[in-house]
Amino acid sequence: MRASTGRRTSPHQATADSAAGPAVGRAPLRLLLPALLGLGLLAFPLLSLLARTPWTTMPARLVEPKVLDALWLSLLTSTIAMGLCLVLGLPLAWVLARLSFPGRSFLRGLVTVPLVLPPVVAGVALLTAFGRNGVLGGPLREVGISIPFTTTAVVIAHTFVALPFFVISVEGALRATNQDYDVVAATLGADRWTIFRRVTLPLAFPGIVAGMVLGWARSLGEFGATITFAGNFPGTTQTMPLYVYEALQSDPDAALVLSVILLLVSILVLALLRERWLYSAVR
């Protein structure tokens, strides 16, 4: 990538330059047309959802205890899951990006498997591991710990599905940062831990934040693994997506309003994050 631009610019600046320059000519229709179609495919269902939402009932829904419980639980578990992603995923991404050892590509493949796994299958996998008769859950049960049907189970399910997103995007960010700086720091006498903290981390920071946002969003929308592994009980395991699904069966209008609430809350959080973190990080 560096060779093609010939300058040390961040990927963001490079794309901005080429999009603005009139020298490269007009955008070709064969790119614009599919781009518009793709945008439509994404935006149209969301706009339809907004159009069919009975907005007048929204204030009343927002103060319903069941809705508040589900919303709070969703935000709480997703945020804890994001924290776990950071603590576990950042070192994992670093290992994949910076160390070379036999079996690394196999390990990277392993990390991506949950990405293609249907979430319900992920839930079954979690049951076989942490369920009351699971490989690890069985011994835990002996000492009186049962994970299914608890908020802990929700967090585990969320982390399981969000971690690959986080690791993949952070590994990409770590690879994109110039390793020469690491080498220079090492020649100046810094050990690897210091290099990680003082050089690698700051350089990859925007990518890490992006990974966290991605993981958080994935975890906020998690449904299949949660309902299979953690069950569905208001206040302890019923997150917003589960509540929306339940409402859809009895009261589709309520489900629409709940979906929009979830949508608005997540947009709000992402916008705040963007303001506070992303911009300052990129600058």
Place this chain on the structure above:
Amino acid sequence: MSPRRPARRVPAALLLLVAGCGGGTTGEGSSTLTVLAASSLSETFGALEDIYEEERTAVDVRISYDSSATLAGQAVEGAPADVLATADEVTMRTATDGGVTATEPEPFATNTLVLVVPAGNPAGIETFADLENDDISYVTCAESAPCGVLAKTLLDANQIEAAPKSFEVDVKAVLTKVELDEADAGLVYETDAVASGERSETIEIPKAAEGITSYLIVTLKQSEDPSLAQEWVDLVLSEKGQRILGEAGFGSPP
């Protein structure tokens, strides 16, 4: 020049994809009968499917099993289906109110709830009242599903105040949690307990008669071949159909 050629193929591939998405529902030659059925019917309707296809070799029967509420909602949204069979009257009303039913819904079976425990009864549950015990974890359907409404009725009738550990989205999910021994007990239909066989044990629920649900079946307006749809309904109501339902643990319609 040559690098341009692949680019030109992209829109063509896109068009193919779009065309592929549009078609597919219309069969060529043989016809398809699509049945939307409550998940508790999966064993019996599976057996009826074999009988039907034996008699009408040109027809391919496809059955979609889900919670009655989901299916009724799909029917109202215009799902391409011929017959709808729900596990209670409330969810059937969604379809009749939605104006997608072609005939009057007919009751074809009844069902009631039992308590199932994992094989070997590891938690040592003896009666329904044991659910009150704090150490016992049990699961039921969510109240959006017919089995959840029944469960609530029977729990109230027996003055059980302990809450379930989870409200599962349909009755099969409840059974799975019990069969896997993730829950000590669960409230499922008698027919599910029969189908579960040795993977679970059954405990009768007192006052079960207060929670009997009626299964209803109806042909849908969007059916492309109403006579085939009616034949399915007739088969379910026939002596043969009723015998299969009875063997699976269903009660006779009122």
